[in-house]
Amino acid sequence: MFRSLWLLIGLASLALGIAGVVLPLLPTTPFVLLAAYCFARSSPRLHDWLLGHRLFGPLIANWQRHRAISPRAKLLALLSMAGVLGLSVAMGAPQRVILIQALILPATALFIATRPNGPRKPLT
Numbered sequence: 001m002f003r004s005l006w007l008l009i010g011l012a013s014l015a016l017g018i019a020g021v022v023l024p025l026l027p028t029t030p031f032v033l034l035a036a037y038c039f040a041r042s043s044p045r046l047h048d049w050l051l052g053h054r055l056f057g058p059l060i061a062n063w064q065r066h067r068a069i070s071p072r073a074k075l076l077a078l079l080s081m082a083g084v085l086g087l088s089v090a091m092g093a094p095q096r097v098i099l100i101q102a103l104i105l106p107a108t109a110l111f112i113a114t115r116p117n118g119p120r121k122p123l124t
Contacts, residue, residue, distance in 0.1 A: 006039075007039075007042035009038045010034070010036075010037075010042060010043070013038060017032040017034075017035060029059065029069075029073075033060060033063060036051065036060050059073060062118045066119060067115065067116065068115055068117055068119075069112060069115040070117060074115070074117075078109055081109055084101065085101050085105055
């Protein structure tokens with residue numbers, strides 16, 4: 001029973017993570033990390049697929065091994081957050097929406113910016 005519950009939570013988390021790629025204020029990374037955690041407890045096949053995914057796999061592995069976010073992923077996340085806020089202002093979003101973004105996005109950006117970068121790749 002618990003295995004099925006972990007699987008359902010993992011699938012829902014992965015769906016939210018994928019939706020977060022295109023929806024502002026819906027984070028991708030935490031949902032993908034939660035999906036990996038759930039799949040590790042429910043479906044070795046889905047866990048291996050997620051870890052082997054060309055986009056999500058390296059991010060998950062870096063987080064699991066080092067609790068780190070790569071500088072490139074940090075930059076993309078920070079630019080995306082700034083872009084969402086700028087787009088909201090430019091499109092004339094309601095003030096409450098802009099206020100919520102102005103409160104949440106800097107806190108999220110601070111968390112992301114203060115995570116370690118992970119191991120350096122050896123020079124070859």
